[in-house]
Amino acid sequence: MKDFEYFAPKTPDEALSLLSQYKGEAKIVAGCQSMLVVMRQGLLAPEYVVDIKGVSALDYMTYDEREGLRIGALTTHRTIETSPFIQKHLRVLSEMERNLATIQTRNWGTIGGNLCHGDPAGDPAPILIALDAKLKLKSLSGERIVAMEGFSKDMLEVDLEPDEMLIEIQVPTPRPHTGVAHEKLMVMQGDAGIVGAAVSIALRPGDDVCEDARIVLSNAASIPLRAKEAERCLVGKVINEDLLTEAGKVASKEADPSSDVHASAEYRREMVEVFVKRAAKRALQLAKQS
Numbered sequence: 274m275k276d277f278e279y280f281a282p283k284t285p286d287e288a289l290s291l292l293s294q295y296k297g298e299a300k301i302v303a304g305c306q307s308m309l310v311v312m313r314q315g316l317l318a319p320e321y322v323v324d325i326k327g328v329s330a331l332d333y334m335t336y337d338e339r340e341g342l343r344i345g346a347l348t349t350h351r352t353i354e355t356s357p358f359i360q361k362h363l364r365v366l367s368e369m370e371r372n373l374a375t376i377q378t379r380n381w382g383t384i385g386g387n388l389c390h391g392d393p394a395g396d397p398a399p400i401l402i403a404l405d406a407k408l409k410l411k412s413l414s415g416e417r418i419v420a421m422e423g424f425s426k427d428m429l430e431v432d433l434e435p436d437e438m439l440i441e442i443q444v445p446t447p448r449p450h451t452g453v454a455h456e457k458l459m460v461m462q463g464d465a466g467i468v469g470a471a472v473s474i475a476l477r478p479g480d481d482v483c484e485d486a487r488i489v490l491s492n493a494a495s496i497p498l499r500a501k502e503a504e505r506c507l508v509g510k511v512i513n514e515d516l517l518t519e520a521g522k523v524a525s526k527e528a529d530p531s532s533d534v535h536a537s538a539e540y541r542r543e544m545v546e547v548f549v550k551r552a553a554k555r556a557l558q559l560a561k562q563s
């Protein structure tokens with residue numbers, strides 16, 4: 274690994290000043306779990322490393338009915354997994370975290386690092402897209418809020434300027450009668466998903482017509498992929514078993530997976546069909562119960 278100069282700022286502004294001063298030559302590390310791999314593989318060789326793990330102001334979660342949930346970028350996976358509030362109100366996030374890697378990884382890895390790494394196999398992004406989350410990004414020249422959907426641009430590429438930092442993830446309160454579920458295909462508990470599917474379904478009270486559906490796939494394209502045609506199979510209808518099967522089939526056609534040592538593209542496509550149906554079925558049950 275190439276030598277680099279190391280900084281450990283204590284506040285967001287100190288971190289942003291360093292990113293501005295060494296714009297294009299500095300990289301942030303948070304938990305450093307993914308960055309270490311990328312740097313050891315020689316894919317990135319920053320001159321300056323800005324370690325934000327000690328920026329405690331970015332390690333928080335707050336909730337307000339109107340504003341929804343706010344998660345600071347440095348919040349660890351384990352904090353999200355074990356939060357009583359998340360377990361009660363956004364259970365899908367806590368369930369997803371429980372299946373993400375090992376407890377050691379979850380204890381140190383951050384939600385912000387996970388999203389900014391831009392791995393299409395990442396588990397949080399599809400759920401946050403299904404929940405219509407937004408991201409607050411900041412540089413010395415100002416702030417911007419972007420949708421989680423669209424933040425990933427390509428494999429390991431996200432919509433971040435070199436002097437910008439992810440500050441916060443903003444998750445709106447799901448509307449009533451909404452169910453959200455996540456399913457991923459793992460060879461062993463905690464493995465990265467061969468494929469995954471996050472599904473959100475909102476029902477009209479009274480007649481259970483599907484008013485809104487979001488279906489988002491992981492590891493089925495170079496970015497977390499919204500299967501919009503599959504969503505259209507469900508919206509405006511009373512969802513039954515046949516429609517769930519249809520949505521799975523359509524999503525598998527929309528997927529654009531690659532082959533690698535873990536699975537062929539063809540197998541991934543077949544599993545998208547299975548896992549979309551499974552997640553949609555559970556989301557539907559949850560929507561009916563809520």
Ligand SMILES: Cc1cc2nc3c(=O)[nH]c(=O)nc-3n(C[C@H](O)[C@H](O)[C@H](O)COP(=O)(O)OP(=O)(O)OC[C@H]3O[C@@H](n4cnc5c(N)ncnc54)[C@H](O)[C@@H]3O)c2cc1C
Pocket residue numbers: 300301302303304305306307308309346347350372373374375378381382383384385386387388389390394395396397433437438439440463464465466
């Ligand atoms: C063994 C192992 C198994 C794993 N399994 C899974 C899995 O099953 N599912 C899954 O989703 N993930 C998995 N991960 C990923 C892990 O959960 C972490 O989320 C991930 O490593 C990134 O978090 P980090 O805090 O270490 O980020 P880092 O490695 O420090 O940073 C990653 C990237 O994000 C950038 N970055 C970090 N924070 C910010 C910020 N606030 N603003 C701007 N840029 C930022 C960095 O510059 C870098 O480009 C696994 C990791 C390991 C090591």
